[in-house]
Amino acid sequence: MQSLRVILAVAKKDLSTLFRYPTWFISVIIWPLIFPLLYILTSFAYAGPDKKGLIVFQKVAGTENIMGYIVIGTMVWMAVNITMWNYGGYLREEQLRGTLESNWLCPVNKFSILLGAGIISMVLSIMFSVIGIIEYRLIYGIKFTGNLIDWIVVFLILFPGVYGLGMIFASLILWAKEVNAAVNVARGVMMILCGITYPIYIMPNWMQALAKFLPFTFGIQAARDILIMDKTLLETAYNLILCSGEGIIFLALGMLIFKLVEKRVKISGSLERF
Amino acid sequence: MSFLNVLKARFLISMKIYFRYPVNVLMTLFEPLMWLSPFYFMGKAFSVNGRIEGFEKYTGNSDYIGFMVLGFMVSAYVSMIFWSVGFSLKDEMRQGVLESNWSSPSNRIALLLGRTLFQFLATTFEVILIGIVCHFAFGFTVNKNILKAISFLLPGIIGLFGLGLFVASLVLIAKEAGPIVDITNSTLNALSGMAFPIKVMPRGFVFISMILPMTYVNDSIRALLLGQTPLMPLYKEFLIIVISIFIFWLVGSYAFAKVERKCKELGILGTH
Amino acid sequence: MEKAIEVRDVKKYFYSKKRALFKKSEVKEFKAVDGVSFDIYKGEIFGLLGPNGAGKTTLIKMITGLLLPTEGTILVLGIDVVKETIKAQRNIGTVLAGDRSIYWKLTARENLEYFGALYGLKRKEAKERAEMILERLGISEKADQIVEKFSTGMKQKVALGKALMPNAPILLLDEPTLGLDPQSAINLREIILEFKREGKTILLTTHYMEEADFLSDRVAIIDSGKIIALDKPDNLKKSINEVKTMKLELMGASYEIIEGLKNLEKVQNVLSHYNQQNRTFEVTIHHYDGESVIHEILDYVLKKKAKVLNINVEEPSLEDVFIHLTGKSLRE
Numbered sequence: 039m040q041s042l043r044v045i046l047a048v049a050k051k052d053l054s055t056l057f058r059y060p061t062w063f064i065s066v067i068i069w070p071l072i073f074p075l076l077y078i079l080t081s082f083a084y085a086g087p088d089k090k091g092l093i094v095f096q097k098v099a100g101t102e103n104i105m106g107y108i109v110i111g112t113m114v115w116m117a118v119n120i121t122m123w124n125y126g127g128y129l130r131e132e133q134l135r136g137t138l139e140s141n142w143l144c145p146v147n148k149f150s151i152l153l154g155a156g157i158i159s160m161v162l163s164i165m166f167s168v169i170g171i172i173e174y175r176l177i178y179g180i181k182f183t184g185n186l187i188d189w190i191v192v193f194l195i196l197f198p199g200v201y202g203l204g205m206i207f208a209s210l211i212l213w214a215k216e217v218n219a220a221v222n223v224a225r226g227v228m229m230i231l232c233g234i235t236y237p238i239y240i241m242p243n244w245m246q247a248l249a250k251f252l253p254f255t256f257g258i259q260a261a262r263d264i265l266i267m268d269k270t271l272l273e274t275a276y277n278l279i280l281c282s283g284e285g286i287i288f289l290a291l292g293m294l295i296f297k298l299v300e301k302r303v304k305i306s307g308s309l310e311r312f
Numbered sequence: 313m314s315f316l317n318v319l320k321a322r323f324l325i326s327m328k329i330y331f332r333y334p335v336n337v338l339m340t341l342f343e344p345l346m347w348l349s350p351f352y353f354m355g356k357a358f359s360v361n362g363r364i365e366g367f368e369k370y371t372g373n374s375d376y377i378g379f380m381v382l383g384f385m386v387s388a389y390v391s392m393i394f395w396s397v398g399f400s401l402k403d404e405m406r407q408g409v410l411e412s413n414w415s416s417p418s419n420r421i422a423l424l425l426g427r428t429l430f431q432f433l434a435t436t437f438e439v440i441l442i443g444i445v446c447h448f449a450f451g452f453t454v455n456k457n458i459l460k461a462i463s464f465l466l467p468g469i470i471g472l473f474g475l476g477l478f479v480a481s482l483v484l485i486a487k488e489a490g491p492i493v494d495i496t497n498s499t500l501n502a503l504s505g506m507a508f509p510i511k512v513m514p515r516g517f518v519f520i521s522m523i524l525p526m527t528y529v530n531d532s533i534r535a536l537l538l539g540q541t542p543l544m545p546l547y548k549e550f551l552i553i554v555i556s557i558f559i560f561w562l563v564g565s566y567a568f569a570k571v572e573r574k575c576k577e578l579g580i581l582g583t584h
Numbered sequence: 585m586e587k588a589i590e591v592r593d594v595k596k597y598f599y600s601k602k603r604a605l606f607k608k609s610e611v612k613e614f615k616a617v618d619g620v621s622f623d624i625y626k627g628e629i630f631g632l633l634g635p636n637g638a639g640k641t642t643l644i645k646m647i648t649g650l651l652l653p654t655e656g657t658i659l660v661l662g663i664d665v666v667k668e669t670i671k672a673q674r675n676i677g678t679v680l681a682g683d684r685s686i687y688w689k690l691t692a693r694e695n696l697e698y699f700g701a702l703y704g705l706k707r708k709e710a711k712e713r714a715e716m717i718l719e720r721l722g723i724s725e726k727a728d729q730i731v732e733k734f735s736t737g738m739k740q741k742v743a744l745g746k747a748l749m750p751n752a753p754i755l756l757l758d759e760p761t762l763g764l765d766p767q768s769a770i771n772l773r774e775i776i777l778e779f780k781r782e783g784k785t786i787l788l789t790t791h792y793m794e795e796a797d798f799l800s801d802r803v804a805i806i807d808s809g810k811i812i813a814l815d816k817p818d819n820l821k822k823s824i825n826e827v828k829t830m831k832l833e834l835m836g837a838s839y840e841i842i843e844g845l846k847n848l849e850k851v852q853n854v855l856s857h858y859n860q861q862n863r864t865f866e867v868t869i870h871h872y873d874g875e876s877v878i879h880e881i882l883d884y885v886l887k888k889k890a891k892v893l894n895i896n897v898e899e900p901s902l903e904d905v906f907i908h909l910t911g912k913s914l915r916e
């Protein structure tokens with residue numbers, strides 16, 4: 039009960055700051071539009087002026103709807119990216135601001151503060167996705183399949199992995215301070231392996247094997263099955279289960295690392311601002 | 313201090329900062345893999361026996377790998393200009409040294425150039441690394457027209473420095489310049505055909521592309537190094553690139569002088 | 585008397601790795617707190633006086649459970665801070681040094697309500713208590729403005745208000761008047777005295793000797809991680825009663841001349857400070873015998889052709905106690 043109160047208080051605090059300085063909103067509108075554009079236009083180039091190349095693409099990817107195929111990949115990538123920067127950098131930002139210690143000396147389980155911190159990233163990811171989908175439908179004219187409940191299920195399935203990864207980074211940053219490079223590598227690895235613009239079967243076998251350790255690989259696949267290939271949840275159950283299963287492992291790993299780092303900073307005293 | 317001394321001092325400082333973080337160099341090896349993989353594997357998804365017929369119709373051959381790697385290299389220079397010239401000023405404002413440096417008799421533009429010149433060499437170093445990494449990862453190769461290609465690239469970059477001055481003025485007046493620069497930089501790269509032949513875009517955009525000199529830099533280099541079909545005869549493209557140098561420098565230094573005067577009047581240097 | 589806080593043989597060592605390329609990295613040990621024991625009784629103001637870097641903040645952080653002691657135990661109302669951190673934290677309101685411990689982008693009220701939630705107050709309780717505290721600290725008019733625009737003194741009040749939210753019996757204040765203008769500092773000291781009257785136990789760190797003297801029932805003087813004296817301020821001052829303090833303001837002197845003062849018999853400590861604006865040296869001399877040594881000092885100075893602008897013979901302050909014990913000044 040106390041934890042819930044803390045989680046909500048943290049979320050309320052973050053959200054009121056967020057909405058007090060709403061310049062970020064422009065990014066929410068613009069980025070979903072331009073980010074996939076490079077890939078989409080490149081895919082047009084590959085398809086050729088007469089779009090005959092799409093037949094080749096369909097043979098490997100299972101759909102001709104290349105725009106839909108790409109925007110789903112980039113949408114998931116953006117959600118992960120936001121969470122990595124926002125949530126992954128959360129504790130570090132509190133630390134730079136000087137407020138981390140104030141939170142840490144309160145009589146609460148510190149993990150609930152971390153949980154509360156995730157809510158703002160969740161709100162942002164939802165906003166990016168919803169606005170993205172609307173823009174893709176209206177501006178790019180992409181047709182999506184499936185119903186709202188299916189879509190929500192897909193979102194929820196991706197959730198543990200995204201937050202687990204965020205937690206891992208949020209904790210590690212406290213310890214190592216400068217992990218910008220690590221965040222870059224992590225999102226880069228995801229960009230390469232998870233098949234944002236292509237089916238992973240195109241990659242060499244060893245890369246496919248690596249990709250299967252990332253829940254997002256299955257999450258993107260599931261999202262495509264539901265949102266553009268008109269499959270049912272049951273038909274893509276394999277992807278859903280692997281995505282959430284691996285996600286839960288990420289989450290557990292995040293909790294573990296947080297606990298370790300929490301102990302470590304108490305010894306090294308590196309919570310303070312410097 | 314003379315112009316050259318300032319240039320040298322700036323240059324050395326930048327070099328020290330750069331090599332203090334060896335991670336910089338490692339990221340240089342990784343970033344091309346990260347950004348180009350989605351294009352590379354997507355290309356594979358479209359190819360039959362190594363050929364992409366649709367792509368050939370736009371460019372003359374199937375070397376989509378060379379196409380994207382060269383585009384990525386040129387965009388590295390463009391981003392360098394946008395971020396380093398624009399933000400070398402912003403950085404110094406942060407460190408609060410701007411006003412002291414500023415008021416010294418040395419030429420302000422020397423300050424900018426010193427840092428940017430270093431960035432130019434650093435970027436060139438990175439571009440070479442990109443080439444090597446991409447050779448091994450994607451099988452990127454070029455023919456031996458490299459010198460010719462450089463003679464198209466260099467004037468293009470000199471023109472860009474002029475554009476850099478314009479960006480620097482923008483950064484000086486805008487408080488939150490980061491997102492603006494980020495978006496203009498990405499848009500410019502996209503419109504000048506960094507990742508795809510400009511002809512795939514709707515007509516209106518193609519028109520914008522045709523007035524951007526970077527379009528011709530990309531196009532001519534690809535024609536020379538990969539044997540792809542250029543948009544127009546190369547000598548014409550060269551002419552356009554050279555003319556753009558004058559335009560960029562004229563507009564850039566005008567804007568910079570204007571903004572600088574304004575800042576001094578209002579006394580807002582160093583107050584950010 | 586009942587004990588509110590017990591600190592037993594507490595040590596805090598920090599280890600830093602010096603990483604050198606191609607060499608084995610060596611681990612450096614730094615003793616920030618080096619074997620400290622004391623008790624704080626319920627209802628008293630306990631002052632921890634020491635120069636920058638003495639280990640005051642480190643000590644406070646160990647008491648609040650932010651830092652783990654390397655050795656030793658700390659009990660807060662009998663609860664072991666290391667073993668039952670959260671339970672111990674419920675009894676403590678803490679203000680850490682600096683004005684950055686609250687959210688600048690939130691209003692004063694939002695800050696208090698937020699920390700109220702973290703201290704386990706229900707929504708309604710938190711609202712009421714925040715209102716009361718804002719009133720009490722005299723900032724209710726600006727309660728709904730963003731903290732960023734507040735003066736340092738006001739920010740410090742919000743930080744203090746945050747520490748009051750749990751209504752805990754113990755308050756830890758780390759340099760509460762640091763960076764405040766004199767008027768705000770006086771104002772804040774009054775408030776601290778009021779808390780004492782309400783029965784709160786207060787641990788306060790400071791490197792201002794007047795503040796320690798004025799506020800504290802008992803003062804512990806800490807230097808280089810060790811407590812070197814602990815008593816009532818008056819007793820501390822009495823303890824060096826045989827030592828007299830003399831302050832000189834000299835013009836045309838040099839560090840050499842001042843060094844020479846140390847060679848005089850019966851002079852114990854000599855500290856100097858060069859005032860660049862006036863180009864004078866302000867010299868503090870501790871000596872034993874009152875009469876004769878003053879003549880000797882003056883003779884010596886005049887012989888060296890320095891000009892005496894001012895002479896003061898002063899009652900010892902806590903600063904003098906510190907100088908007496910360590911041979912250096914608090915402000916260094």
Ligand SMILES: Nc1ncnc2c1ncn2[C@@H]1O[C@H](COP(=O)(O)OP(=O)(O)O)[C@@H](O)[C@H]1O
Nearest residue numbers: 306307308598616635636637638639640641642
């Ligand atoms: N996290 C830390 N790691 C290493 N050294 C530290 C750390 N925190 C404090 N110190 C060192 O311990 C000493 C005591 O610091 P502190 O307790 O902040 O002193 P005070 O509050 O009395 O000014 C200082 O020399 C400081 O540099």
Ligand SMILES: [Mg+2]
Nearest residue numbers: 640641681759
């Ligand atoms: Mg301190």
